[in-house]
Amino acid sequence: MFGEAWIRGPVSLGGERWLTRSGCKQVLVLVPTLVAGVRLLDVLPLLETDHRIQLFMTASGDSQVWPGARDFADAQGFVRLPWQQATQTRFDLVLAATREDLEHVKGPVLALPHGASLLKSRLRPADPGRGYHPEHGLSRQYLTYNGRLLQAGLALTHDDELDALAEACPEALPTAVVAGDLCFDRLRASLPFREEYRRAFGAQDGRTLVVVSSTWTEQSGFGEHAELFHRVAAGLPRDEFLVVGVLHPNTWTQHGRSQVRAWLGDALDAGLVLLPPERGWHAALIAADCVIGDHGSVTVYGAALDRPVLLAACPEFQLRPDGLAASVARRAGRLRLDGPIRDQVEQAIRTHPAGQAGSLAAQVTSRPDQAGGILRQMMYRLLGLDEPVRGVPVSPVPLPDPLPQDGSIPR
Incomplete structure (x- = not known):
C-alpha cells in the first residue's frame, strides 16, 4: 500500500470498540491547502461542541501534497486521517473550501469560498494576444466532475453570485444558498474589542498601527516589490508607528518559512511584526489605523x-471591473515606495472619508451578521440532525501570535 499507514480509530474496521462516544455523525474537514484549512476554521465552532458529532481532518493527496497542509491539519488537534483512508470512508458531511479532490471523497459536500467572494477579483489569462477572461468559482468546471455535481450544498456570499451561477452552472442552483461571509461577520463582531487587539500587538501606547499585506503571485505587493516590507518598516519611526506584516499562506508554503523570514530579515531588524499564515491577520485588521496592500482578500x-x-501593487488590467478588488482600487491611494512613507501614511489617514465603506461591505456580503446561522442550518440539514437549541456562536477573532523577532522559526 502506498501513502501513509492507516490509523486505528473511529473509521477503521472494528474501531467502534475503542470509542468512548459512539454513534457520532462523522464530519470530514478537507485540507488540501493551508489557505483552505485556515478558512474552514471559521466554520468549525458551529459544529465542534455538539456531542453528536466528531470532526476529522485530512490533507488530500498521496503522491503529491501541498506544503504545509498536513502540518496544519495535525496542529488543530482533531484526528487526521491519511488521504487513502479518508477516501475509502463514507462521511455524513464533508466540508471543503476548494474544489480540489472533491471527486474522491464520499459523503455530502458543503462547498464554501476560501476568500472574499466566489466571484474572483482577478481575470485569467486567455490565449496569447487575446487578453484576459473573467474567472470565478461558480463555473461548471469547478462544480462538476464527469457531469456529476460535486457538492450537495453550495454556500454563496452574495446575491450576485446566484446570477453568475444561473448563467454558468444552472444545474447547481438547487444546492446553492446565499449564506453571507462568516469571516467578515467575525471581523465585525471583533470591532468592539479593538483596544484589546491593539494591546496584544503592543500598540496601546498610542502608536499608529500600519498593516502591510501581500497576496501571492508575481503581481502581488511582495511579488512586485521585494523591499516593500523593509521600506515601510524603515520609513516609519518605531516610537510612533508599529508595522505588522501579513503574507498570503501560499507565499509561506511555496517558498518555505525559513526562506521568507530570511528575505524579510532587514524588515524584521527595522521593527516589522510578522504574523504566521495560520493566525493573526484578522486581529491586525481590527487593530489597524491604515492598511498597505494589493488586490488580495486581506486588503479587501x-x-x-x-x-x-x-x-503597493494593483494589476488593474487583471482585475474584474465589477469585482471587490477593483472597487477597492477605485477608492484607495497608491503607495510610492520611492517617496516618504510617513507622509503618505499620515495623509491617507488624514484624508480618509470615514464611515463611507458601507457600499463596499455590501459587496462583500448580502447577509451581514447572518452567516453563522445560515451555515449551521445548511450543515445540520445535510447531517440529518436537529440544530442545537443554543444560539449560534459568532466568536471574535483570536488574539494575534506574532512570530519571534529574533530570527528563530517556531516548529
Whole structure:
C-alpha cells in the first residue's frame, strides 16, 4: 500500500470498540491547502461542541501534497486521517473550501469560498494576444466532475453570485444558498474589542498601527516589490508607528518559512511584526489605523472595515471591473515606495472619508451578521440532525501570535 499507514480509530474496521462516544455523525474537514484549512476554521465552532458529532481532518493527496497542509491539519488537534483512508470512508458531511479532490471523497459536500467572494477579483489569462477572461468559482468546471455535481450544498456570499451561477452552472442552483461571509461577520463582531487587539500587538501606547499585506503571485505587493516590507518598516519611526506584516499562506508554503523570514530579515531588524499564515491577520485588521496592500482578500476586508488603504501593487488590467478588488482600487491611494512613507501614511489617514465603506461591505456580503446561522442550518440539514437549541456562536477573532523577532522559526 502506498501513502501513509492507516490509523486505528473511529473509521477503521472494528474501531467502534475503542470509542468512548459512539454513534457520532462523522464530519470530514478537507485540507488540501493551508489557505483552505485556515478558512474552514471559521466554520468549525458551529459544529465542534455538539456531542453528536466528531470532526476529522485530512490533507488530500498521496503522491503529491501541498506544503504545509498536513502540518496544519495535525496542529488543530482533531484526528487526521491519511488521504487513502479518508477516501475509502463514507462521511455524513464533508466540508471543503476548494474544489480540489472533491471527486474522491464520499459523503455530502458543503462547498464554501476560501476568500472574499466566489466571484474572483482577478481575470485569467486567455490565449496569447487575446487578453484576459473573467474567472470565478461558480463555473461548471469547478462544480462538476464527469457531469456529476460535486457538492450537495453550495454556500454563496452574495446575491450576485446566484446570477453568475444561473448563467454558468444552472444545474447547481438547487444546492446553492446565499449564506453571507462568516469571516467578515467575525471581523465585525471583533470591532468592539479593538483596544484589546491593539494591546496584544503592543500598540496601546498610542502608536499608529500600519498593516502591510501581500497576496501571492508575481503581481502581488511582495511579488512586485521585494523591499516593500523593509521600506515601510524603515520609513516609519518605531516610537510612533508599529508595522505588522501579513503574507498570503501560499507565499509561506511555496517558498518555505525559513526562506521568507530570511528575505524579510532587514524588515524584521527595522521593527516589522510578522504574523504566521495560520493566525493573526484578522486581529491586525481590527487593530489597524491604515492598511498597505494589493488586490488580495486581506486588503479587501480591511477596506470593507473602513480602514484607510494604500495600494503597493494593483494589476488593474487583471482585475474584474465589477469585482471587490477593483472597487477597492477605485477608492484607495497608491503607495510610492520611492517617496516618504510617513507622509503618505499620515495623509491617507488624514484624508480618509470615514464611515463611507458601507457600499463596499455590501459587496462583500448580502447577509451581514447572518452567516453563522445560515451555515449551521445548511450543515445540520445535510447531517440529518436537529440544530442545537443554543444560539449560534459568532466568536471574535483570536488574539494575534506574532512570530519571534529574533530570527528563530517556531516548529
